[in-house]
Amino acid sequence: MTNIAKNLRIVREQINLASQNAHRSVNDVSLLAVSKTRNADELREAFQTGQRDFGENYLQESLDKIALLSDLDICWHFIGPIQSNKTRPIAESFHWVHSVDRLKIAQRLNDQRPAHLPPLNICLQINISGEESKSGILPERLNEVARGVFAMPNIHLRGLMAIPAATDDPALQRQPFAKMKTLLAQLHEIAPTTACLDTLSMGMSGDMEAAIAEGATIVRIGTAIFGVRDYSK
Numbered sequence: 015m016t017n018i019a020k021n022l023r024i025v026r027e028q029i030n031l032a033s034q035n036a037h038r039s040v041n042d043v044s045l046l047a048v049s050k051t052r053n054a055d056e057l058r059e060a061f062q063t064g065q066r067d068f069g070e071n072y073l074q075e076s077l078d079k080i081a082l083l084s085d086l087d088i089c090w091h092f093i094g095p096i097q098s099n100k101t102r103p104i105a106e107s108f109h110w111v112h113s114v115d116r117l118k119i120a121q122r123l124n125d126q127r128p129a130h131l132p133p134l135n136i137c138l139q140i141n142i143s144g145e146e147s148k149s150g151i152l153p154e155r156l157n158e159v160a161r162g163v164f165a166m167p168n169i170h171l172r173g174l175m176a177i178p179a180a181t182d183d184p185a186l187q188r189q190p191f192a193k194m195k196t197l198l199a200q201l202h203e204i205a206p207t208t209a210c211l212d213t214l215s216m217g218m219s220g221d222m223e224a225a226i227a228e229g230a231t232i233v234r235i236g237t238a239i240f241g242v243r244d245y246s247k
């Protein structure tokens with residue numbers, strides 16, 4: 015077995031265990047393989063073990079891989095920072111966008127989503143640790159942004175995403191994830207009856223267990239699957 019296949023098996027076991035510990039069904043937590051900086055062959059290898067969802071951060075790199083892997087039935091998630099002049103290819107090529115951090119971006123994705131495709135699934139990214147340097151919507155602004163997004167016909171608001179401030183302490187890791195769970199519950203209260211708010215995209219290689227304990231439905235895992243990234247390549 016290759017390293018990627020082995021690592022995927024270990025990560026899936028960790029998700030199973032964390033779900034059991036949280037008294038949650040393992041079917042409620044899905045694994046997004048974060049494949050930034052990885053080449054198309056590495057993704058193909060992961061696909062062969064059954065992995066279907068891949069997350070990408072850099073637009074040009076991801077478009078290259080989407081073209082190279084067009085023979086595979088992959089669900090593509092954009093999870094990186096979005097410049098407003100780059101929304102069109104994202105609206106055209108992705109199934110999900112996790113990193114929508116302002117209304118203007120949602121509006122552009124809505125306007126540029128091709129008519130023959132289903133609505134684009136999005137998460138609103140929340141600046142949950144209140145870090146000035148981080149992107150994301152501040153919790154107190156969430157409802158206002160969400161109301162705007164609910165009105166967009168080509169956007170399907172699925173939930174919330176966050177990248178909390180890093181810490182190794184499991185107890186501290188859980189606090190921002192717990193806040194995310196509360197925010198999603200608040201969003202349910204203002205959502206139209208047709209909404210399907212079923213997603214908390216949170217948890218990475220270093221804090222996956224804590225995220226699952228607090229209700230993550232998508233964990234975004236890169237390093238634990240593909241190894242440490244080498245940006246010099």
Ligand SMILES: *Cc1c(COP(=O)(O)O)cnc(C)c1O
Pocket residue numbers: 048050071093094177218219220234235236237238
């Ligand atoms: C890179 C990245 C991940 C994966 O992080 P790892 O620590 O490698 O698991 C998850 N989410 C986002 C938004 C990322 O940019």
